[in-house]
Amino acid sequence: MLQSVARFVRTLAAVAGLVLAAATPSAAQQDTGTAYSPEELVNAGNQFFGQISAGLATVVEKAVADYGQPNGYILGQEGTGAIFGGLRYGEGTLYTRNAGTHRVFWQGPTLGFDIGADGARTMILVYELPSVASIFRRYAGVDGSAYIVGGFGMTVLRSGNSVLVPVRSGVGARLGINVGYLKFTPEPTWNPF
Incomplete structure (x- = not known):
């Protein structure tokens, strides 16, 4: 039994390492005409x-x-x-300078050593998004949490050249680390896969 748990932990750590390596920082975007400044993001x-x-x-x-x-x-x-296995569901509005605002929904499964539940207000920073339609796909990442009430936390999700950085502030109890993805859709769905 302990060998099975140890093997699972090693596998989870290897997957987490691969996902983190894929989510390394990219070069700063140079097109400030469509980009948002830190002050605009903090104000919003x-x-x-x-x-x-x-x-x-x-x-x-x-x-x-x-x-x-x-x-x-x-x-x-x-x-x-x-x-240990979990689900995440969300909805919000995508804001862009050159393509307006669009309603989006996200859902996704997680797997790992993770126990708890929470509800959060979420701001997701979107990088290297070539068009609004390109948001509608899966973004993989690793998330780690340890809290009983709330606070701000940040994770990194990647799909191709696009990077999403969810910033969450919520209430709940959560402990653990997990690997998963978020799937973005133009309509709500209960199917996280």
């Missing part, structure tokens, strides 16, 4: 989250330092639950 986030937060500013500054200025962002809410 503060209006959305309902408070001025040093935590939000710190997370946004870290994302911009690592990935440059995003060419879009999503404001929405999501709910998650996990007992």
